[in-house]
Amino acid sequence: xxxxxxxxxxxxxxxxxxxxxxxxxxxxxxxxxxxxxxxxxxxxxxxxxxxxxxxxxxxxxxxxxxxxx
Numbered sequence: 001x002x003x004x005x006x007x008x009x010x011x012x013x014x015x016x017x018x019x020x021x022x023x024x025x026x027x028x029x030x031x032x033x034x035x036x037x038x039x040x041x042x043x044x045x046x047x048x049x050x051x052x053x054x055x056x057x058x059x060x061x062x063x064x065x066x067x068x069x
Contacts, residue, residue: 002050002061004039010059011036024053 011021022032025046035041040050054060 002040002047002054004036006054006059006061007032007040007050008036010054010057013059014057025049 007021011018014021016024018032018036019029022029025032026049027046041047051060
């Protein structure tokens, strides 16, 4: 499961600011900041996009990767 901590850790691993990381998702910094505080959205297209970007960065949590196999 992708959590607020997952996002924060992924962002830090690529040494990006919240502003820069938010651009990867096409959202405002304030939206992304909320994701790091309260967790990412559970519905809509955002979870799919988040999973895809974290996969590309090699930052998808292990249990998420195993579930996809």
